[in-house]
Amino acid sequence: MEGLVLSGLGRRFGNVDAVLDVDLALNPGEFVSLLGPSGCGKTTTLRMIAGFIDPTSGTISLNGRILSSPTGSIPPEKRGMSMIFQSYAIWPHMTVAENVAFGLKLRKLHTDEIRKRVGEILEVVQLNALAERYPAELSGGQQQRVALARAVVVRPSVLLLDEPLSNLDANLREEMRFEIRRIHDEFKITSVYVTHDQSEAMVTSDRIAVMNQGRIEQVDEPYKLYTKPRTRFVANFIGRTNFLSGRKENNSIAFDGFSLPSEVLGIAGTAGRDVAVSVRPQSLRLCAKEPIAPGQITLRGKVVERAFLGETWDYMFASEESMRLRVVAPPSDVFEIGAEAWVQLDPSQMVPIS
Amino acid sequence: MTSLSSSPSHTGIEAVASQSHVSWLRRFQPSSLLWIVLAVILVLLIIAPVGALVTKSFTDPATGGFTIQNYIDAYGKARHVEALINTLYMGAAVVVLSVLFGVPLAWACTRTDMPFRNIIRVGIFGAFVMPPYLGGVGWILLAGPNSGWINVVWQAITGSTEPLVNVFSFPGLVLVMAINTYFTVFILVSAAFEMINSEMEDAANMLGAGPFTTAMKVTLPLVLPSILGSALLTFLISIALYGVPALISIPARFPVVVIQLTEFFSYPLRVEVAAAYSIPLLLITAGLMALQRKLLARRGFAAVSGKGGERRIVKLGKWRWVVFVYSMFVVLLSVVLPLLVLLMAAFSRSWVGGISLDNLTLQNFRYVLFEHSSSQQALITSLTTGAAAATIAILLALAIAYIVQRRLLPMSGALGFLAMSPFVIPGIVLAIGFYAVYALPPVGLYGTYLILILAFTTRFLPIAYTTGTAGMRAIHPEMEEAVRILGGGRLTAISKVVGPLLKRTLASGWLLIFVPAAQELSTAVFLVGPNTRVVSVVLLDMSEEGLLERLSALGSVLLLIIVGVMAIGVRFLGRDFMLRRT
Numbered sequence: 014m015e016g017l018v019l020s021g022l023g024r025r026f027g028n029v030d031a032v033l034d035v036d037l038a039l040n041p042g043e044f045v046s047l048l049g050p051s052g053c054g055k056t057t058t059l060r061m062i063a064g065f066i067d068p069t070s071g072t073i074s075l076n077g078r079i080l081s082s083p084t085g086s087i088p089p090e091k092r093g094m095s096m097i098f099q100s101y102a103i104w105p106h107m108t109v110a111e112n113v114a115f116g117l118k119l120r121k122l123h124t125d126e127i128r129k130r131v132g133e134i135l136e137v138v139q140l141n142a143l144a145e146r147y148p149a150e151l152s153g154g155q156q157q158r159v160a161l162a163r164a165v166v167v168r169p170s171v172l173l174l175d176e177p178l179s180n181l182d183a184n185l186r187e188e189m190r191f192e193i194r195r196i197h198d199e200f201k202i203t204s205v206y207v208t209h210d211q212s213e214a215m216v217t218s219d220r221i222a223v224m225n226q227g228r229i230e231q232v233d234e235p236y237k238l239y240t241k242p243r244t245r246f247v248a249n250f251i252g253r254t255n256f257l258s259g260r261k262e263n264n265s266i267a268f269d270g271f272s273l274p275s276e277v278l279g280i281a282g283t284a285g286r287d288v289a290v291s292v293r294p295q296s297l298r299l300c301a302k303e304p305i306a307p308g309q310i311t312l313r314g315k316v317v318e319r320a321f322l323g324e325t326w327d328y329m330f331a332s333e334e335s336m337r338l339r340v341v342a343p344p345s346d347v348f349e350i351g352a353e354a355w356v357q358l359d360p361s362q363m364v365p366i367s
Numbered sequence: 368m369t370s371l372s373s374s375p376s377h378t379g380i381e382a383v384a385s386q387s388h389v390s391w392l393r394r395f396q397p398s399s400l401l402w403i404v405l406a407v408i409l410v411l412l413i414i415a416p417v418g419a420l421v422t423k424s425f426t427d428p429a430t431g432g433f434t435i436q437n438y439i440d441a442y443g444k445a446r447h448v449e450a451l452i453n454t455l456y457m458g459a460a461v462v463v464l465s466v467l468f469g470v471p472l473a474w475a476c477t478r479t480d481m482p483f484r485n486i487i488r489v490g491i492f493g494a495f496v497m498p499p500y501l502g503g504v505g506w507i508l509l510a511g512p513n514s515g516w517i518n519v520v521w522q523a524i525t526g527s528t529e530p531l532v533n534v535f536s537f538p539g540l541v542l543v544m545a546i547n548t549y550f551t552v553f554i555l556v557s558a559a560f561e562m563i564n565s566e567m568e569d570a571a572n573m574l575g576a577g578p579f580t581t582a583m584k585v586t587l588p589l590v591l592p593s594i595l596g597s598a599l600l601t602f603l604i605s606i607a608l609y610g611v612p613a614l615i616s617i618p619a620r621f622p623v624v625v626i627q628l629t630e631f632f633s634y635p636l637r638v639e640v641a642a643a644y645s646i647p648l649l650l651i652t653a654g655l656m657a658l659q660r661k662l663l664a665r666r667g668f669a670a671v672s673g674k675g676g677e678r679r680i681v682k683l684g685k686w687r688w689v690v691f692v693y694s695m696f697v698v699l700l701s702v703v704l705p706l707l708v709l710l711m712a713a714f715s716r717s718w719v720g721g722i723s724l725d726n727l728t729l730q731n732f733r734y735v736l737f738e739h740s741s742s743q744q745a746l747i748t749s750l751t752t753g754a755a756a757a758t759i760a761i762l763l764a765l766a767i768a769y770i771v772q773r774r775l776l777p778m779s780g781a782l783g784f785l786a787m788s789p790f791v792i793p794g795i796v797l798a799i800g801f802y803a804v805y806a807l808p809p810v811g812l813y814g815t816y817l818i819l820i821l822a823f824t825t826r827f828l829p830i831a832y833t834t835g836t837a838g839m840r841a842i843h844p845e846m847e848e849a850v851r852i853l854g855g856g857r858l859t860a861i862s863k864v865v866g867p868l869l870k871r872t873l874a875s876g877w878l879l880i881f882v883p884a885a886q887e888l889s890t891a892v893f894l895v896g897p898n899t900r901v902v903s904v905v906l907l908d909m910s911e912e913g914l915l916e917r918l919s920a921l922g923s924v925l926l927l928i929i930v931g932v933m934a935i936g937v938r939f940l941g942r943d944f945m946l947r948r949t
Contacts, residue, residue: 063852089851090859096852102845106867115863116853167853 014077016040017062017171017203021071023227024057031057033227035071039171042201044194045232046214049224050250055207056175058224062205063096063173064089075170095169097177101160103148109135109159110144116167134166137196154185161193165200172204178213190216211251215239223247239293245366248291255294255338257363261286270334271310277360289366294341296362299328299348300355310358312336316348330356402776405767409785412825416800417649417792423803424643437643441631450622451647454606457541457623461605462598464545468697469552470594475690476553477560479681482691490698495550496929497702498886500610500906501922503543505705507614508712508915510534514719516708535618543615544605546701551604552597559593565679578681592662599659603652607793609889613907624648625795625889632893638803645796653791706926713919731920742921744898745905750928752816752901753885756823757831761876763824764831765839765869769861772839773847783832790829794889797826802893814896822890827880834879838872871940878936882929 022035032054039045047055060066062073064086073081080087095116104112110131117127135141138158148156157177164172174193178186194217197204208214214221215235222232223246231238231247242248245256259268263284266273275281280288298304304311317337318329326342338356348354427434442448475481476488494502510517512533521531533539563586571581609625616623624644631641683690712718716728735742764786770776771783789797801822806813812821842865850860888903895904902925909918 063848065848065851088856089848090854090856092852093854094852096849098845098849100843100845102843102849104846104849104864104868106864115850115855119854119859163849163853173852 014038014074016043016076017205018074019058019062019071020074022058022061022068022073023070024054024061024066025069030227032061032068035224035227035229037222037229037232039203039205041076041203044197044204044206044217044219046206046208046218046221047224048208048211048214048221048250050209053224054227055209055224059173059175059205059207062171063094064092093170094173095164095167095171096173096175097160097164099176099179101156101177101180103156103159103163105148108145108147109140109151112148112159113163113166116163120167130166134162137165137199138162138192153181154189157181157185157189158192161196165196165202168200169202172202174204174206176208177206178208178210186213193217223250225250240362241364242291242366245289245291248364248366253294253339254291255297256366257290257292257336259288259290261288266290269336270312270332273310273360273363278363278365280365290363291366292338292358292363294327294339296359297330297338297340298357299330299340299342299346300357301348301352303355304357306357308360310360312338312356312358314354314356316350316352316354319348319350330354332356401766402770402779402782405763405770405782406785408763409767409782412821412828413785413788415804416797416825419804420642420645420649420796420800423639424646426639428637428639437639440637440640441644446622447627447644450624450627453621454624454648457537457544457621458602458606460537460541461544461548462602464541465549465552465601466594466598468545468549468701469597470556471690472549472694472697473553473556473560475694477557479683479687479690481683481687481694487691487694487698490695490702491550491553493702493706494546494698496882496933497547497706497926498610498888498903498922499544499547499608500614500888500903501709501926502546502701502705503611503614504906504910504915504918504922505709506534506539506543506546507910508708508718508919509704510539519719535615537619537621540611540615540619540621542700543611544608546705547608547611548601548604549697549701551600552594555593555597555600556590559590563589596659596662599655599662603655603793606648607652607795607889609795609892610903610907614910628795628799629892638799641799642803645793645799648793649791649796652793656791709919710923712916713923715916718916718919731916732924734917735921735924739917741900741905742902742917745900745902746921746924746928748816748819748899749885749902749925752819752823752899753881753887755816755820756827756884757877757880759820760824760828760831760880761835761873764828764835764876765873768832768835768839769865772836773844783836786832787829789825792826794826794887795892798822798890798893801825801890806894813894814899816899818894819891819899819901822894823884823887826887826890827884830879830883831876834872834876838869838876841872842868875936875940878932878940882933885929885932886925 017039019035019037022032022037023030024032035054035058037045047058049055057066061068061081064081067083067086068081069083071082072079075092080092104115107115113131113134114127117130122130131144132141135144138161140155140158140162143151143155148159151159160177177193178189181189190213193206197217206214206217218235220232220234221238223230223238225246231243233241238247239251242251242254248254248256257268259266259272261275261280261282261284262272264275266275266278266280266288268290278288278290299316303313312332312334314330314332314336316328317331320327321344324344326344326346326348328340328342328348330338330340332338340356342348424437425433425435427436442451472487472491476484476491481487507515509515510532512518512530512535515530515532515534517532518530521527522529534543567589568581568585571585572578576584606624612623612626613629616626628641628645631637631644708718713731714728715726716730717726737743767782767786770779792800801818802813804810805818805821812818846864846868847857847860850864851857855863886903887901888907891901891904895901900908902921906918906922906925909915909921
């Protein structure tokens with residue numbers, strides 16, 4: 014099978030499963046993020062792909078060849094991958110050019126070829142003027158670019174990135190996200206990116222694998238992950254959301270104050286079952302008068318909390334049935350606390366979750 | 368830029384990765400082999416001598432069978448027991464004096480606006496550089512009962528025929544030891560003072576405590592663990608020290624353990640009794656060292672953390688000169704006076720001859736450098752064995768630190784523990800252990816350079832290991848992982864990245880061992896042969912023969928070499944490289 018494939022991958026430390034039953038297949042040239050809170054097993058997964066940790070169950074294979082399995086693993090140096098580390102791991106006793114050339118020298122390329130490739134990649138990351146500097150003389154962002162150049166110049170079979178932006182300040186971080194995506198578009202290296210920052214993952218990735226407690230909860234494109242989260246954890250971790258709980262009846266789902274046909278939400282199964290639905294605050298509309306909106310659901314209630322965040326209003330709405338909903342509204346939609354209001358829900362933006 | 372991605376790959380990595388199964392050989396880590404080698408070396412250097420010491424102490428020299436007769440011989444005589452009690456008594460007195468010297472100076476140098484703090488610091492540092500036995504010789508020249516300079520001046524002024532001071536006495540012995548050991552107190556307590564955040568004292572002030580109350584209720588309790596810890600360390604150093612008692616306690620008729628041990632080692636040689644006699648010293652040291660570690664480890668309650676907050680210095684006003692005079696007094700006693708008289712004696716025809724042009728000569732230096740073959744040979748022996756021990760110890764320590772820090776193998780912590788363990792073995796006891804296992808046939812290393820080098824390596828391995836661990840900690844494991852993921856094996860990572868990054872550690876660790884190893888006495892005293900005498904041993908012989916001028920000249924040469932080596936270290940490694948050891 015083409016690409017990087019993790020199947021049934023697991024790693025135990027003592028009695029704890031750091032990673033459990035992870036299945037993930039990357040197409041050649043694809044950029045996938047492992048996203049999750051700290052301790053979710055994303056870094057352990059990445060280090061297993063790199064070969065620094067051996068799995069205790071499952072396998073990792075690249076283009077059909079087994080790299081790691083519980084019975085044995087190929088050491089990192091024989092995998093043809095490269096990695097960008099959280100600490101950058103730029104060698105302080107080598108110049109920028111020497112750092113970048115290191116992997117090429119290990120591959121025993123001709124000196125002219127090395128010089129040519131180093132020059133080219135330093136141009137890509139806009140560091141050609143600093144080639145003879147030592148890392149201590151560079152800013153954090155420049156060091157990050159050196160790490161990027163050093164990892165990309167060897168044309169790795171897989172590029173691994175371990176929270177590479179977490180040590181940068183906010184502005185630089187935003188800039189480097191696009192930089193990483195730009196370089197990926199240019200070289201099309203199969204990449205695995207570990208991060209706990211959802212916007213970083215969304216900017217850089219073709220697909221995102223959301224991890225929680227050692228397992229992958231969902232793998233999807235950023236847009237789909239946000240609009241169609243499959244689990245409560247994913248819905249909550251990617252953006253903010255409201256959870257509505259309902260009950261399955263014969264052909265409908267009953268919520269507090271309204272009900273919807275089962276097929277609208279695409280929920281099958283037996284009657285009497287509890288059902289949960291995620292609906293984003295941005296997809297709700299807060300109205301001062303009862304809106305006339307066919308096919309939409311309208312709930313009457315009042316505003317109980319509010320916060321003005323500059324770009325938006327953040328309202329907490331409580332329906333007459335005392336269902337609480339967070340609603341995001343544009344700055345011009347001003348409601349006082351205690352004001353009567355109606356919330357309009359679009360059933361097509363309500364997503365059943367497990 | 369597209370050329371980058373379209374040109375063919377040269378890596379050769381695909382070829383390797385194409386083998387579908389992972390063979391045993393490819394998974395084999397050379398580090399397992401290294402672990403075994405290191406473990407064997409540590410067993411030879413540490414376990415074997417200590418084991419031999421313990422077994423010898425229970426062995427009948429005639430039959431080779433088990434016996435407790437050695438302990439009866441060792442402790443059956445009142446004189447021998449008295450020496451042990453004397454030693455403990457002396458150790459306690461040295462601790463008191465060291466604390467009186469070290470703590471105020473540490474406070475003055477770190478927390479006050481005392482004038483000339485840097486000069487005082489350099490002076491204290493000098494106390495560390497000067498080998499204890501040279502300080503002892505200096506004080507014999509100063510306070511010898513008949514012709515010591517202080518007494519000569521005193522008698523000239525007062526017309527008295529009685530000496531004012533006598534170094535060959537219990538107070539003399541304690542003073543000469545303390546002028547060397549207070550450095551330990553100073554360093555440890557300074558470190559604690561430097562970590563106290565002024566905000567802790569401010570908090571007490573805000574609640575209404577005056578400066579005195581604050582000092583007694585806040586500052587002092589915060590540094591108390593360090594004071595107690597350094598006091599214990601001082602105690603252990605002083606009871607194990609050989610040079611100063613060898614010079615002073617015999618004429619002072621104050622028998623101590625180390626001197627008694629040399630008696631067992633002189634004719635008739637009784638190694639077994641010496642071993643038995645030294646076991647209590649070993650046990651006391653190990654026990655107190657464990658206590659000291661516990662004291663310093665309980666820092667938690669003191670919250671002496673260096674993070675955040677500033678350290679403000681205390682403005683002493685007029686008192687700053689009082690504090691300065693006291694500090695200067697300590698520096699005078701410990702370094703300036705003994706060094707001055709040592710140098711003067713080195714350039715004198717006769718050290719009792721006073722200061723005059725007639726008395727001035729270079730003859731002593733000519734003698735020790737060009738005429739006296741023992742001195743020349745001793746200088747060479749000291750420098751080469753010191754250099755060899757420093758090299759072996761630091762390389763060994765770095766290899767162990769690497770394995771321990773990177774957790775390459777299970778049980779690597781045991782290697783680290785072993786590497787630190789010589790810390791609890793007094794030098795002279797280590798020498799008995801080495802003698803017992805390696806000196807006599809079948810190994811037969813007595814009188815060789817090798818046995819000295821091995822013993823020095825063991826003696827200074829803890830310093831090397833501490834330095835090596837600190838150096839390794841500073842290298843992020845990702846530095847190596849970056850090499851490996853780019854296609855380099857562990858050996859490439861070590862030779863291209865870890866090695867170059869450890870250069871500084873290597874150099875400062877080497878110097879930290881070379882300096883004390885080149886002047887080491889207590890480990891050498893039972894292991895030197897007629898042709899492998901080190902400088903310290905030759906110096907002691909000269910003192911027994913009363914050749915104090917020549918002794919001073921040879922001592923000055925040794926000091927010059929040590930200071931020169933340290934100056935090189937300071938030049939290339941920065942001012943405080945020596946102080947990191949604690």
